[in-house]
Amino acid sequence: MGRRTPAPERPLTRIRARFPLAAYALITSVLALVYLHLASLSLVARGGGLPSAVHGIEAPAHSLLVVLIDEHGAVDINGKPCPRGDLAAEFKRHVSGENAPTVILRAAKGLKYKRVLDILDAAHRGGLSDIRVEVESP
Numbered sequence: 001m002g003r004r005t006p007a008p009e010r011p012l013t014r015i016r017a018r019f020p021l022a023a024y025a026l027i028t029s030v031l032a033l034v035y036l037h038l039a040s041l042s043l044v045a046r047g048g049g050l051p052s053a054v055h056g057i058e059a060p061a062h063s064l065l066v067v068l069i070d071e072h073g074a075v076d077i078n079g080k081p082c083p084r085g086d087l088a089a090e091f092k093r094h095v096s097g098e099n100a101p102t103v104i105l106r107a108a109k110g111l112k113y114k115r116v117l118d119i120l121d122a123a124h125r126g127g128l129s130d131i132r133v134e135v136e137s138p
Contacts, residue, residue: 065094065101065128071108073115087119091126103131 068076075082082090094101103123107116116133123131 065103067105069107087122088125091123095127106134
């Protein structure tokens with residue numbers, strides 16, 4: 001019997017590039033960072049993102065309404081004391097057309113939840129829907 005001739009070698013089967021695991025991790029991390037950066041730029045371009053008060057930047061006065069409730073239940077709206085009367089009417093004064101402000105509701109530690117719920121209800125009746133509640137940590 002005759003000698004068997006070997007099959008011609010294919011050049012790609014001989015080249016076996018091996019990348020270390022660290023290279024894969026680095027490439028994946030860089031791609032993730034690029035994606036997150038581009039996504040944040042897109043959010044900012046569309047006017048989205050966190051409210052400026054969260055970033056520590058002053059928001060325009062008409063777009064932010066800070067409601068403080070002390071431990072006795074007294075209410076201040078943007079630093080001005082508010083009478084205990086009809087809070088819904090007071091909140092309606094701050095709504096102009098379709099531009100309702102964002103409300104930051106800050107309640108003192110030890111305040112009864114019922115008082116906070118009453119003020120939230122008054123804000124809803126006053127036409128405010130974007131309400132964020134902050135409570136002092138214990």
